Amino acid sequence: MKNKQIKILLSAPRGFCAGVERAIEIVEKSIQKYGSPVYVRHEIVHNKHVVDNLKNKGAIFVEELEEINDKSRPVIFSAHGVPKKIPEDAENYKMTYVDATCxxxxxxxxxxxxxxxxxxxxxxxxxxxxxxxxxxxxxxxxxxxxxxxxxxxxxxxxxxxxxxxxxxxxxxxxxxxxxxxxxxxxxxxxxxxxxxxxxxCYATTNRQMAVKNIAKKCDMFFVIGSRNSSNSVRLVEVAKKSGCQNSQLFHSESEIPFDQIQNSNTIGISSGASAPEILVKDFINELKKKFSINVEEVEIIKENVVFKVPNKLN
CATH class of the missing domain: 3.40.1010.20 (4-hydroxy-3-methylbut-2-enyl diphosphate reductase, catalytic domain)
Incomplete structure (x- = not known):
């Protein structure tokens, strides 16, 4: 099995978008400024790796403000945005809040x-x-x-x-x-x-365009991302519609289907806007243990969008 030659077409742009980078930075800077714990209402972005990493740094994730026992601690609203009522509730509780909505x-x-x-x-x-x-x-x-x-x-x-x-x-x-x-x-x-x-958004459009560009050349396509990540699930659909029927979401509980990859000559890889690049690297490294890999990154557009964090955290 070791020396089967496999070509990887690496879709670019992929992975973190500016809104996700900003949201993660808001949680990290809030912990630096206010100490831990800081609370985050809903997963800051839809990715287990990111959430676990922030938990280790001192973030506590809740679904609703009512779950926060110590209302003197700050709360951060996730990148997905919240109904108007949530900041109003936070003010009624006299809570400090930071809005990480993209x-x-x-x-x-x-x-x-x-x-x-x-x-x-x-x-x-x-x-x-x-x-x-x-x-x-x-x-x-x-x-x-x-x-x-x-x-x-x-x-x-x-x-x-x-x-x-x-x-x-x-x-x-x-x-x-x-x-x-x-x-x-x-x-x-x-x-x-x-x-x-x-x-x-630009990131969704660009990632879908990049997948479309290479999917038809692939025997298999992997999108690295979480099951509850809308943009990741859409990328799998796009890959299928663009000519690679064997396209799948690779999430935190997935196992690499080495036997299927063994029967492929070219596989495509992309990642959702909330998936960190380390997950892509880990995936490729696992493949390198079994196959002889040639990686070609196919970039269709350069992204240089950056969103600033709120002034109160600087």
């Missing part, structure tokens, strides 16, 4: 508020129960925003024909699937208002 998610929140003020009824394209969707819908009064998850729901969607209508989207969706949903809505509601600039 600036591109905050942009969608502001967009939703502005549309609502301008009298629009809003359709949010996204996945039910994803924290980002809960956060975005939680910016507005109940009933002023509806969720559409797929083409079938877009077909069935009904609203008051006299209503001014606008749509916004979750930032981590499949670019191609979302286009189809938008097309259905535009055909039905010719006056529907669209975002001035697409809501799907």
């Amino acid at each position: 600036p591109l998610v905050s942009k969608v929140h502001r967009e939703a508020e502005n549309l609502n003020k301008a009298g629009y009824h809003i359709i949010l394209i996204g996945h039910e129960n994803h924290p980002e969707v809960i956060g975005t819908m939680g910016q507005l009064p109940k009933g002023s925003i509806d969720l559409v998850q797929n083409e079938a729901e877009a077909m069935e969607y009904k609203t008051n024909p006299r209503e001014k209508l606008a749509y916004i989207t979750q930032t981590t969706l499949s670019v191609d699937d979302t286009k189809e949903i938008i097309k259905i809505l535009k055909d039905k509601y010719t006056n529907i208002k669209e975002p001035a600039k697409e809501d799907i």
Whole structure:
């Protein structure tokens, strides 16, 4: 088995985006500034490796503010964003809080508020129960925003024909699937208002484009990331649709399918926006133990986006 030659096409860009880097830095700087523990409401980003690493440094993860016994300790809101009610609750508890919401998610929140003020009824394209969707819908009064998850729901969607209508989207969706949903809505509601600039974020778009670029050349494709990471799960779908049927998510409990890899000549690797590069390196190192590996990084675009952490942490 040792010397089977395998080519790895390494998708670039991959891995951490600017919003994830900023969120992790916010937790680390909060621990430096306030000491430990600091609390984090919801996983800061959807990756077990990152979460475990921050736990070791002094972060405690909770789902709700009520779980925090010592309200004198600071709390950080995750990169996915939170409903309006959460910062209000924190203020009522007199808690110090730091908001690590990705600036591109905050942009969608502001967009939703502005549309609502301008009298629009809003359709949010996204996945039910994803924290980002809960956060975005939680910016507005109940009933002023509806969720559409797929083409079938877009077909069935009904609203008051006299209503001014606008749509916004979750930032981590499949670019191609979302286009189809938008097309259905535009055909039905010719006056529907669209975002001035697409809501799907640059990192999601770039990572999907990079996977599309190489998937058809691969016998197998691995996306390294967590099961609850929307952008990672989308990358697997994109790889399949782009011509590599044997595409799979490689998460913290996955085992490397060496026997399947043995039957492959070329495998593709990418990683979700919340997956650290060390996981990609570890994966390749495991393959090197069994096979003769030739790695080629295929980069389609350089990313140089950086988001600053809040001033109070500097």
